[in-house]
Amino acid sequence: MKVTIDQDKCVSSGQCVLAAEEVFDQRDEDGVVVLLNANPPAGLAEDVRQAAVLCPALAIVVED
Template sequence: MKVVVDEVKCTGAGQCVLAVEAVFDQRDDDGVVVLLDPAPRPELHDAVREAAMLCPAAAIRVEEES
């Protein structure tokens, strides 16, 4: 799995951080998403998919590796 974020789209809602704080954080000044781990461990994959689904701005893209 590869995670990609679009900081321009991010509205700072923070749903991604609530879903999986090991992968996402937010900048202190404006709340925009910070990607901590673009290739998360397999045990975090479900939570990362949920974070992408919950993002109101669709700023998180998950690329599944085959």
């Protein structure tokens, strides 16, 4: 699994962090998503996919 983010699209909703805090974080100054792990382990795949679905800006792309 490979995860990419588009920080320019991010609207700082934080849904990604709630869904997969091991993979996503937010910048302190503006809340924009920060990718902690571009290749998360298989055990986090469901959480990462959920984060992508929940993202209101569609700023997360997941490739298998």
